[in-house]
Each structure stands twice: as structure tokens, then as C-alpha cells.
Amino acid sequence: MIKKRKLIFEFQNLLGNMITLFFGFAFAPMMALVFGSSYDNVPQALNQLYLSFFSTIPLSMVFVGFSSLFSQEVEHGFTLRAELFGYSRVSQALHKFIALTGFVLLSSIIYSWIFLSHFNLPLPSPSIMVQMAIFQILNTAVYFMIVFLLTMILKKFSQVYGISMISYFAIMIISGIMGNMDVGKLGNYLPIKLFITDYTKHLADTDYISGKIGLYLLILLGILGVIMKVVVGNKNGNKHQY
DSSP states (O other): OOOHHHHHHHHHHHHTOHHHHIIIIIHHHHHHHHHHGGGTTOHHHHHHHHHHHHHHHHHIIIIIIIHHHHHHHHHTTHHHHHHHTTOOHHHHHHHHHHHHHHHHHHHHHHHHHHHHHHTTOOOOOHHHHHHHHHHHHHHHHHHHHHHHHHHHHHOOHHHHHHHHHHHHHHHHHHTTSSSOOOOTTGGGGSHHHHHHHHHTTOTTOSSOOOHHHHHHHHHHHHHHHHHHHHHHHHHHTOGGGO
8 A cells, every 4th residue: 555655755765866866867968968959960869878878767766776775774773764664675676666656657758848949859658658658667677676686685785785785887878879899689588688689779769669679578577586585575574684
């Protein structure tokens, strides 16, 4: 059950974290505008760049911002105290995810407005915008569950944040967003890479649907959901571990 008071608290918690705000709201438009100046008259390249940094928003907000915030909460016992006040681990995770998803969608809208208006590009078709929003939500869910599991298992800010940052840069490099490192076909299996490749030429299409990306993400969510159920179930039986 969603509790308004708890949800407001989670929104305020995210607003108070400068790392989340910078990497979630400022990083994507800042980097996109810098690199976009080199492709000012090449619409196809601009579309690819637009989608590349669009897809980094949930990645940055979860792996860089949320991992820092949540791992510190767990390490300092804030989540345990919330549980004592009646908020179960599942309830806490749900409220945190809703707040985080709201931030991701808001950041995606702001980023799109800045980038598209700056380079005088047309808006994607309504059906593509819906698919882009679904992509952001599913990606946020996948990243959130990964960070949640890491934190539940390791329970230390330094360890969780170290792994999160390594994963963040690894995904950026493998997907081709950062640098020009040749990783072979490895990047082709990442949802981010598939998203950028599939949608770059279809932003104006009204009948294009890339079901493959959604299927990959749903499979990942299913696997992570089973793992989370096992981990959270074990933690519920061993609360002293918090």
C-alpha cells in the first residue's frame, strides 16, 4: 500500500542528495550539448546522441545517486528504524522506487526539452515517446533491483558504491556512450545499446515497436525479482544482520 507521507519523505530524501540531482538532472543535458555542437547539421548523429544520453539518465540516477544514498541509509541503520515504525523492507523498496522513477521521468522530460529545442529537432512521435517512457521505467526497475540487492548483501557504503561506479562506467563504455573502446559484440546484448540502435532511425515513426528490448528487460526483471524475493526473505528471518 502506497503511503503519501512516506512517498513525500522519499522525494525529499532524493532532493537533498546533490549527487542524485547533478547526475540525474545536469549530467545528461550538459554532456549532450557539449558533444552535440560537433554534429549541429547532422540530424541522424544528433538523434543518436540524444538517445545515448537519454538512456544514461536512469543509469546515472540509480548507480551513482541512489546507490550512494541507500547504502548509507542501510549502513547507518535508517532502514531498520523505518521497519520498526511499521515500514517493511518491501514497502520501503516500493516507495523508494516510485520516487526514483518519478525523478527519472521528470529528468527525461527536461533533458528532451533542452536538447530538442536547442538543436531545433522535432519531437518524437507520440507512440515512440510512450515507448521511451516505458524503457526508462523498466531500466530504472532493473538498475534499482541490482543496487537494492547489492546493498542488502554487502551493507557497506564503500563496497556498494565502489561496485556501482565500476558497473556504471563499464556499461557506459560497453554500450559505446563513453569512449571508442572495441568490445566486439558484447555491447549488442545491452538494452541501452539495443535501444539507441533501434530507435535512432525511428523517432518519427508512428507504428514502430521494438519488442525485443522490452522482452530482454522483462526477463531481467523476472530473474532479479526471484533473487530479491530470496534475499529479502532471508533478511526478514535474520533482522539482526541489518
